[in-house]
Amino acid sequence: MTTEYDNSGTDETPARYIRLQVDLVMEITDSEELTRAAVEQIDGDEFMPEDERAHARDAVQRDEAEALAYLIDPFGLVNGVSGIELVQASWSSAHTEYDPDADDWDLYEGEMDEE
Incomplete structure (x- = not known):
């Protein structure tokens, strides 16, 4: 986990807004199950307009x-989360493409250098 704080040397309090960036890599182990779950999610969305629903169903079934x-x-x-x-x-x-041994997939690379 990496946290950064830079107030540029001022005496001001930190900004009230924080950008949280997360990178996840997931392996698809059952494409049909994933697609089925997405279609169910789309069909259950009571606020989605019908023309958008048809487009969404098509998109998730292709990719x-x-x-x-x-x-x-x-x-x-x-x-x-409180507060x-x-x-x-x-x-x-x-x-x-995913290669867990490749240097560009080392999620902790920056943290080890800081210690």
């Missing part, structure tokens, strides 16, 4: 990354 994006809920990650209110969230998912 697992789209299916995952429909299932991830950043609001759910912070819901119930905060989520004011903005953005997320995306995309297929990627």
Whole structure:
């Protein structure tokens, strides 16, 4: 875990807003189950307009990354955390090559150098 604070040498209190960046790499172990869960999520969304629902169903059935994006809920990650209110969230998912032994996948690289 890495935290950074820079107040540029001023006596001001820290900013009230914090950007939390998280990188996750997930392996798809059952594409059909993932797609089915995404379609169920879309079908259960009472606020989604029907034309958007049809487009969303098509997208998740063609691409697992789209299916995952429909299932991830950043609001759910912070819901119930005392003392905060989520004011903005953005997320995306995309297929990627993954090699756990490659240097660019070392999630703790910066932390080890700081110690």
